[in-house]
Amino acid sequence: MPGGMRGEWELPDVEDLLATAVVVRLPMRTRFRGLTFRETMVFAGPAGWGEFGPFVEYEDAEASAWLRAGIEAAYLGPPPAVRDTVPVNATVPAIPADEVPDLLKRYPGAGTAKVKVAEPGQTLDDDVARVAATRELIGRVRVDANGGWSVDEAITALRAIGDVEYAEQPCRTVEELAQVRRAVEVPIAADESIRKADDPLRVVAADAADVAVVKVAPLGGMRATLELADTLGLDVVVSSALDSAVGMAAGVAAAAALPRLDLACGLGTGSLFTADVAPSFLMRDGVVEPRWFGPDADVDAVAHAAPEGRRQWWRDRLRRCHRLLVEE
Ligand SMILES: O=C(O)CCC(=O)C1=CC=C[C@@H](O)[C@@H]1C(=O)O
Numbered sequence: 001m002p003g004g005m006r007g008e009w010e011l012p013d014v015e016d017l018l019a020t021a022v023v024v025r026l027p028m029r030t031r032f033r034g035l036t037f038r039e040t041m042v043f044a045g046p047a048g049w050g051e052f053g054p055f056v057e058y059e060d061a062e063a064s065a066w067l068r069a070g071i072e073a074a075y076l077g078p079p080p081a082v083r084d085t086v087p088v089n090a091t092v093p094a095i096p097a098d099e100v101p102d103l104l105k106r107y108p109g110a111g112t113a114k115v116k117v118a119e120p121g122q123t124l125d126d127d128v129a130r131v132a133a134t135r136e137l138i139g140r141v142r143v144d145a146n147g148g149w150s151v152d153e154a155i156t157a158l159r160a161i162g163d164v165e166y167a168e169q170p171c172r173t174v175e176e177l178a179q180v181r182r183a184v185e186v187p188i189a190a191d192e193s194i195r196k197a198d199d200p201l202r203v204v205a206a207d208a209a210d211v212a213v214v215k216v217a218p219l220g221g222m223r224a225t226l227e228l229a230d231t232l233g234l235d236v237v238v239s240s241a242l243d244s245a246v247g248m249a250a251g252v253a254a255a256a257a258l259p260r261l262d263l264a265c266g267l268g269t270g271s272l273f274t275a276d277v278a279p280s281f282l283m284r285d286g287v288v289e290p291r292w293f294g295p296d297a298d299v300d301a302v303a304h305a306a307p308e309g310r311r312q313w314w315r316d317r318l319r320r321c322h323r324l325l326v327e328e
């Protein structure tokens, strides 16, 4: 077989992947991560649907892990679940504070909200106001700075923002996370320091985090995510990569398979889209339920096909990433 054995599954031929692959463009309700639409690719295999959606600026070396995750989904399917609901946080993008109540209506029953902070072009006052507006409606608030603060800025900002469940990736590097963690009471979560790191275990060695945010696509799949969670030994939050419903199914499946899950997961981003390739995972009573899009599932990718000019770019990218997996 092309590519040979890869753990429990064999790498399929790239032509098999491309035969069913559709490049989609999903419109977003709220600007998030600087995006107003999300381009991604979905394809079908014997176990169901898989997604390949690395953000467009990612290089192939990083993007190839996302392909591995999509192939695992389509060719092997989900690991066995140990729970039938997954608690999820509301995700509050870097919007003005007065828009927070409307946004939170899309997260019925949420007990936890994650608020984006340190957005380029905004001020600490904007963050404090957005967090306060969220706190009025939701009991537990965590913040995510996406590495946007220096150590001093993080310490100042976290003192101003006050009590939060944790601060996700306050600064860029592992060393900076460790410094902030020593200086403040607030627990620290590592996201980019895990999913973009050559060695995700450095956060543990450096005592840099209390919580690990893990994402199935960048970490190369559901099983790889479960293995890493086990090795890290930290409290874990499974979060989305702004996936379509297809990729989200893999995130929810990984969260449902974790032996221990004490924190709400970041798997509520389906409600940031106004259209999806299949019914989105929308929060009800603060949770989402695992669902799998099997080979016969009602996935309508073609209705959301990306403009012609973008399709070849994605197909070429998939080919290059597949080549990297073959060579691994
Ligand atoms: O964790 C959540 O509530 C939603 C997911 C989320 O915040 C993210 C998804 C995709 C890309 C990231 O920039 C972002 C994150 O930093 O966690």
Ligand SMILES: [Mg+2]
Pocket (backbone or CB within 6 Å): 144, 146, 168, 169, 191, 192, 213
């Ligand atoms: Mg994050």
